[in-house]
Each structure stands twice: as C-alpha cells, then as structure tokens.
Amino acid sequence: MASSPGSDVAFFNQKSMLSESSRTKKFPLTEEEIFYMNCRAAYLTVFKSSLENIVSKDQLYLALQYAGRNPSQKIINKYWTPQTTKLNFDDFCIILRKEKSTSKTELLKSFKKLDVNDDGSILHTDLYKILTKRGEKMTQEEVNAVISLATVNADGKFNYIKFCKLYMTTNEQCLKRTLEKLEVDSKLRRQQFGSHSESSPVREPSPAPKPSPRTLRKMRQEPFSNKGDAMSSLLSTTRKFKTSISFTITMGNSNRNAKLTEPNSLKEWQCAQSKGCFFLEEDSEIISHHYRMQVAQRSMVYITIKPLNLSQVEGKLSPWLSIDTTLYILKENENPENLQLVSFTELRNREVFGWTGELEPGIYCLIPSTTGCKLKKERNPILEEAQLVYRDEMGELSLTKAFRSTLLDIFEVIDLDGNGLLSIEEYNFFELRTSGEKCDEDAWAVCKENFDTKKNELTRQGFMDLNLMEANDQEGDPSDLWVTLHSMGYNKALELTEACPFVIDIYAEKCKPKIKAVRMEASSGQLEKAICKSVLNKGDARVMDGYENIIVHTYKYDTWITSVIENKSENKVIIHINNEQSKNCINSRGLNIFAVEVAPKSTMVCQHVMPLTEGQEWIYNCVYSLIS
Structure with a gap:
C-alpha cells in the first residue's frame, strides 16, 4: 500500500522532531501536527517502530482503540478485507482521518430517543429488542454480556448516561496514555515515523495483495465516511465486552492481619x-x-x-x-x-x-x-537548577554545601555492604547506572592512584574528589554532574524523588x-x-462467566491488593479494567481505566492497588471486562 521509506525519511523525522520541540515553545501546534502526533503515539503503543506493519484485525482494532476510537466489526471489516495481509503506518493515518470519534452529544441524543421515561435509563427488555433487531444485530449471549456490566446496569435498567461517560472516558484515557508514553520515551521519539509526508496528498488505502474487481466495486459503492451514527458506536462499544466481573473490597483503617514480629532470640542469630x-x-x-x-x-x-x-x-x-x-x-x-x-x-x-x-x-x-x-x-518538575559548584576567592572550583550533602547520600546508597568504602564491584553498579559502562581493572588502578583509598577501596573523600575532578574537566560546566544526579533519581532541587x-x-x-x-x-x-x-x-480466583479459561486472581492484604489475570486459552485476550468507583485508592498503572493484553497460556500482573491516604478507609471497586 505505502511505498518503502527512503533515506530522506530519517532526515525528515530528525528535522521534524527538532522543529517540533523548538516551535511548540513559541507557537501552538497546528491541527495537522496534533493529528500526526496522535497517530504516532497510538501506533507506537502497539508496535516498537512505525516501520512495522499491522498484520491482523486484532492489531488494527487495538491501535484504533489507543487512538481514541471504538470501531465496530463493520468498520474493521471495511479496512481489513479477506484479501488484506498488512497495513502500514500511512494506511493507519488514513483510516483515522476517515473514522472520527463519536461525540458524547451524539451518543446522548441517540439514547434519548429510546428513553421513554426520560430518566436516563432504558429497560433491559427494550434494550434487548434494540440490540437484536436493529442495525448490526447482536446475539443473545452478547446482549446478556451488555446488561451484566456492573458499572452501567442496575434494577433491570441500562443507565446510558453512565455508559456515555464510560465510553468517552475510555477513549480519552487511551489517547492520554499513548501521548504520555510518547512524551517520556525519548527512544520512541527518535523512531522513524513511516514514509508519510505532511505535504504529500492523502492516498486511499489499498490492501496487499490488490483486491478483486468485485471487492473494489463494493468499496466504491460503500462510502468510507462515518455518518455519525451514534447507535453504531453504542453497538461497537457494548459488543466488545463479552462478559465482565466486578470486585468490591472495603479495606479498614487498621491492620487486622498478623503483624511482623521479631523472633524472641534474634539478638543471638x-x-x-x-x-x-x-x-x-x-x-x-x-x-x-x-x-x-x-x-x-x-x-x-x-x-x-x-x-x-x-x-x-x-x-x-x-x-x-x-x-x-x-x-x-x-x-x-x-x-x-x-x-x-x-x-x-x-x-x-x-x-x-x-x-x-x-x-x-x-x-x-x-x-x-x-x-x-x-x-x-514527578508531575510538576522543578525548573530552576540548584548550584553544584562555585569558584572560591582563589578562583578554584569547589562543591557547594548542598551538592556535597547529596554526594554523601549517594555514597551511602552505593556502599552496598555499609563498610564506609566503595569496592570496584560497588562502584561499577554506580557506573553502570550513571554512564552505562563498567570501570575496568586498569581504570580502577588509576582511580586508586589519584583519589583517597583504604584497603583498595574508595573513601568518601575520594568519591568527593572524583566528582570535583569531573567538574574541573568540564571547566565548571555542571552538565555531566546533572546526568549523574538525574540517573540516581534526583531532581533539579537535589531532592530524591x-x-x-x-x-x-x-x-x-x-x-x-x-x-x-x-x-x-x-x-x-x-x-x-x-x-x-x-x-x-494465596489469592481468590474468579472465572469469567462463560469463559472458564479466563480467571482473575485477587490477593488482598491490609497494605495492598494485587490482581493477576490468567489466560488458559489458546488465544490472546484483551481485558478492559475500570477502577472509577474505587475510593481513596492509587494503582500501579496510573489510570482509572485501561486495557491489558494477555498472551495465550500465560499469566500477567494486571495491577497493584494501595490506599492513597494511609490510616483511612479505602474501597477497591474494579470491573474486569473481556473484550471481543
């Protein structure tokens, strides 16, 4: 479909990334630039490089989800025909141009037409008729999965206002997550972004190998634009959830489980x-x-x-x-x-x-x-850098008091055995962390000759002098020192964060x-x-209704809750997780709504959850939904 990327691609992307970082500080991004940034973020969430191809319907569906879309099976089939073997990044961008996200207003408008009581809900009996008789019809099992979703159903009614919120939040969270990942991962920002050119005309995607004349006629007859059918978006979203289970665990504000106690004779051990x-x-x-x-x-x-x-x-x-x-x-x-x-x-x-x-x-x-x-x-990075070095009255470089204190703390961390000295093994852990390279025996011998050592190990003073030498080598420029500090977890205010x-x-x-x-x-x-x-x-196990090979294991302790998803089936599965109803909780994913992909015959850690404020009650409320 798209031509192979040439040598000019790398130059284009390097130039675009440099211009992007510099111009965004002065000018807001154009709509076109925002669009391509969203495309890149979504694609690189699924693939290691945008030079990789989409080779299955599942990959296309997942990439579109990360781009904030919720495509129906009809939409997927429109772009992935029986003749399609792959789609590339350019094709993905074209699809995103055509398949716009459904707005919350459109969804609510469609539901209101079906809300006979005007109370924000639809009876399950009415919803069953709609989903099985109109448009892209659903099976009885699929409808049962819809009305069993705990977050949007109660008392025999489907709460479409909650559903619309869930729908929009899911899209926004997916897009937010992809953009955050692109922002923090410098390696991804250096990837080549396919062969597209922002000035080149948009080409229609054509499957490879080329479709038959019959398929081409069908594609021409069927318009590619989304007509804004909100009900279609409803069907695509509800249909993707095959089944779901929910957990509600109220955790107290005191430790009820057994506390850690030392053995009575520990002093003799x-x-x-x-x-x-x-x-x-x-x-x-x-x-x-x-x-x-x-x-x-x-x-x-x-x-x-x-x-x-x-x-x-x-x-x-x-x-x-x-x-x-x-x-x-x-x-x-x-x-x-x-x-x-x-x-x-x-x-x-x-x-x-x-x-x-x-x-x-x-x-x-x-x-x-x-x-x-x-x-x-850190959510709010500090902009002003602390001073690391200064010149004394004699013009000699010295380390500031704050920096010396920080270096002493770093010494305590890397002195693994706590003997007040750094062996070559301990120093090499520090070197690997801060520079990516080890110090060999010859370099260590030079180090011992020039800096204070004891028993062939580096002292605290020797470690201080080594950093001062680094500052002198750079004529007072603290750039390399900051690389060390950031690698060790310190921010610009010399706080270990x-x-x-x-x-x-x-x-x-x-x-x-x-x-x-x-x-x-x-x-x-x-x-x-x-x-x-x-x-x-040790945890509690619950099987997904109708899918005995998909099991959610939950282990709770007063301090944390961990969930693991076990997939015993021969196929990979995608699980949608919703934590929105949890109270006073933080999780390891950093998102209230997210999705995970579990490989066949495997287990994976889904999330860890802890109280946001310890000493107060916290409620873990999570819904796990199997996506089709």
Whole structure:
C-alpha cells in the first residue's frame, strides 16, 4: 500500500522532531501536527517502530482503540478485507482521518430517543429488542454480556448516561496514555515515523495483495465516511465486552492481619546486610539490584526490607520513605532459569516488610519489588537548577554545601555492604547506572592512584574528589554532574524523588548467611513470575462467566491488593479494567481505566492497588471486562 521509506525519511523525522520541540515553545501546534502526533503515539503503543506493519484485525482494532476510537466489526471489516495481509503506518493515518470519534452529544441524543421515561435509563427488555433487531444485530449471549456490566446496569435498567461517560472516558484515557508514553520515551521519539509526508496528498488505502474487481466495486459503492451514527458506536462499544466481573473490597483503617514480629532470640542469630535502590526509568519502568543469598545449613531465617533512612531536612518528610518495598525469595535449582518461589516479605511493621521461616541449605535469589503505586514520575518538575559548584576567592572550583550533602547520600546508597568504602564491584553498579559502562581493572588502578583509598577501596573523600575532578574537566560546566544526579533519581532541587534506596537484613539462627548484589535490572521476568505464582497460590480466583479459561486472581492484604489475570486459552485476550468507583485508592498503572493484553497460556500482573491516604478507609471497586 505505502511505498518503502527512503533515506530522506530519517532526515525528515530528525528535522521534524527538532522543529517540533523548538516551535511548540513559541507557537501552538497546528491541527495537522496534533493529528500526526496522535497517530504516532497510538501506533507506537502497539508496535516498537512505525516501520512495522499491522498484520491482523486484532492489531488494527487495538491501535484504533489507543487512538481514541471504538470501531465496530463493520468498520474493521471495511479496512481489513479477506484479501488484506498488512497495513502500514500511512494506511493507519488514513483510516483515522476517515473514522472520527463519536461525540458524547451524539451518543446522548441517540439514547434519548429510546428513553421513554426520560430518566436516563432504558429497560433491559427494550434494550434487548434494540440490540437484536436493529442495525448490526447482536446475539443473545452478547446482549446478556451488555446488561451484566456492573458499572452501567442496575434494577433491570441500562443507565446510558453512565455508559456515555464510560465510553468517552475510555477513549480519552487511551489517547492520554499513548501521548504520555510518547512524551517520556525519548527512544520512541527518535523512531522513524513511516514514509508519510505532511505535504504529500492523502492516498486511499489499498490492501496487499490488490483486491478483486468485485471487492473494489463494493468499496466504491460503500462510502468510507462515518455518518455519525451514534447507535453504531453504542453497538461497537457494548459488543466488545463479552462478559465482565466486578470486585468490591472495603479495606479498614487498621491492620487486622498478623503483624511482623521479631523472633524472641534474634539478638543471638547471625546477621548479614546489604543496601540497594529502586530506580525509576524515563518510561516509568523500575529497575533495582538483585541478590544472591547463601545459607550453609538448614536454619530458621528472618528477612526484612525497608526504605533506607538517609539524611533529610528537619521537619520535611523524605518521599521515598513512604514507598512500599517487598522481597521475593527464590531457591536456585540445577536450571538457573527455573527458580522455585519460597515466599515473600508480606508481613509488615510500619515501613518494614519481613518474613520468617526455615530454609534448606543452598543458594537463593532475592528480588526486591515495589508496586509502583507510589514511586512515580514527578508531575510538576522543578525548573530552576540548584548550584553544584562555585569558584572560591582563589578562583578554584569547589562543591557547594548542598551538592556535597547529596554526594554523601549517594555514597551511602552505593556502599552496598555499609563498610564506609566503595569496592570496584560497588562502584561499577554506580557506573553502570550513571554512564552505562563498567570501570575496568586498569581504570580502577588509576582511580586508586589519584583519589583517597583504604584497603583498595574508595573513601568518601575520594568519591568527593572524583566528582570535583569531573567538574574541573568540564571547566565548571555542571552538565555531566546533572546526568549523574538525574540517573540516581534526583531532581533539579537535589531532592530524591525518582528512586527509593532500601536496606535488606538477613538473620539466621544456625549459620552465618551471606548476601551479595549480582546484577541490576528491570523488575520483570523472574519477578513477574514470582508475583503471579504468589497471587495464584494465596489469592481468590474468579472465572469469567462463560469463559472458564479466563480467571482473575485477587490477593488482598491490609497494605495492598494485587490482581493477576490468567489466560488458559489458546488465544490472546484483551481485558478492559475500570477502577472509577474505587475510593481513596492509587494503582500501579496510573489510570482509572485501561486495557491489558494477555498472551495465550500465560499469566500477567494486571495491577497493584494501595490506599492513597494511609490510616483511612479505602474501597477497591474494579470491573474486569473481556473484550471481543
């Protein structure tokens, strides 16, 4: 359909992105620019690159949803004929030009014609006749799914005002999410955006291979424009929900579950400790240190994790101290990829989460986790930068008091074993985080020659001098220093807002435990498997009505609620989640309404939910709907 992108595409996109960032500060975006930005955002939410093609109806449907549309099956079939094998980004833009979003006014106007009592609702009996007899007819099972949607049905009536709100909010949330993702992900902003040119004429999409003459005649006879049929939008939205289940859990303002308590003889147990940190990436992914723990003989073990209490301004609460921390304990087997989940630190005493139990001798993998409910990107970034360096009376560069204090805190975080010195292994975790490269043995030898060391490890003063040298190398330009600070989670006011340092304590009754940080990576993979397995083992399971292979597992504790979706079927499924009726809650997704795609024969963490204000009652009300 669209021609292959040439070498001029990369130049065009680089130029457009530079001009976009500079001109938006001076001039508002044109309607055409906003349209293409929305197209890019939606497409790159589904695909890694806009040079990838849409190769199925499901992908087309999902991309259109992220663009704020709710296409009916008729609309999908119009652009994806039996002869279609792929659509590209240009084709997607053309479809979006033609398929406009239905307005709330249009929806309400259509419903009001059917509202005989003028009370904002339609009897289920009347709705059944409408959906099965008019227009794009629905089956009895599909209608039953519509009237079973908890958020818009009650007392034998379909509340179309609530439905219209749900419809519009879903569209807006999808579009908002895609634009936010495009904004924060610099890698996506550098992607090539297909072969379209804003000055080139719009071409009609033509399937590949070319359709038969009969199909072409049919396409010409059937107008492509959306006639603004609000009822069609109603049908497309209601039809996509095959079935739904709802949860309402009222959580109290006090901990009813068992609290974390220390073993009576803990002072006699042997202890090991390590520090670490959660870091928030630009795309909101969370990475952290991962650990290997060794237990020499069978022993009772007491393990805790909590935020690390660094120096803080008197009377000002440090934001990371309120972030939840959990540690998953997995036993290593002969196959390193197949770790066995032992347990996790679910018991709590204030900010400390812990676990007590007996462990067999062997090697264990410790994976820290935070839900992401409270560790989030700053909403109101600070614009004015704090001063990092200055020149004294002699003209020599020095570090400001505020920057020195921040560097001492960073030293505390990266000094994993807490001995007041930095080994090459500890320093390399810092280097990987801030520069992406390790310091080899030769470079470390040079470092030890030029900066203060003790026992072949870097001291606090040596670490200070190393940063001062970096400032001198740049003749006082603090740009590189800011790269380090931002990588470590600090904002321009030198506040730690996008990271959470933590400390792990391990006590063993009969042997000396050992713990060592072995890598730093995203909180996914093995962690996702561990969370899913723990929820499946301990949570409540509810099957989607009529779809026994789709199961929603919910695990609740006084501190949080985690939901996991299990798809036992041979096909992928899309689940729509609505949290709008929840009270005093925040979730890890950051959206009240969203959708997730679950691969065949798999499980995935849907969301974590926590109270927004602790100490007050919070109500978890969530509706999970299976999308067709």
